[in-house]
Amino acid sequence: xxxxxxxxxxxxxxxxxxxxxxxxxxxxxxxxxxxxxxxxxxxxxxxxxxxxxxxxxxxxxxxxxxxxxxxxxxxxxxxxxxxxxxxxxxxxxxxxxxxxxxxxxxxxxxxxxxxxxxxxxxxxxxxxxxxxxxxxxxxxxxxxxxxxxxx
Numbered sequence: 001x002x003x004x005x006x007x008x009x010x011x012x013x014x015x016x017x018x019x020x021x022x023x024x025x026x027x028x029x030x031x032x033x034x035x036x037x038x039x040x041x042x043x044x045x046x047x048x049x050x051x052x053x054x055x056x057x058x059x060x061x062x063x064x065x066x067x068x069x070x071x072x073x074x075x076x077x078x079x080x081x082x083x084x085x086x087x088x089x090x091x092x093x094x095x096x097x098x099x100x101x102x103x104x105x106x107x108x109x110x111x112x113x114x115x116x117x118x119x120x121x122x123x124x125x126x127x128x129x130x131x132x133x134x135x136x137x138x139x140x141x142x143x144x145x146x147x148x149x150x151x
Contacts, residue, residue: 038044
């Protein structure tokens with residue numbers, strides 16, 4: 001996934017990304033590319049794309065307005081939807097070794113015993129889940145390129 005624009009208005013990515021990298025990200029932007037595909041294939045014309053964009057913009061504005069008008073949730077609801085109400089993550093259904101330890105090598109077991117940072121654990125979980133299920137994908141790239149390649 002690309003990130004052709006800054007994280008926020010206060011983020012000047014020109015300070016840490018080259019002009020070539022920014023141009024490459026814009027060229028690979030899936031939204032722009034899909035828009036171009038729809039027009040080139042004759043699926044939609046400019047007016048059709050513009051009509052969809054207007055509907056989407058309106059939906060986003062209505063959703064934002066509804067969210068801002070909603071009452072502030074009660075403090076005791078803070079843990080709602082953190083875990084599925086239908087699944088117990090401590091149930092036997094979740095008793096299994098990570099895919100990376102299934103090889104059973106002594107080295108893998110030793111590596112698993114070493115204390116890790118939260119970022120290490122997130123990366124390990126992503127790798128494990130991607131090995132376990134080919135449908136699991138990373139749909140955002142927020143790490144520097146060199147780190148993203150190590151996942």
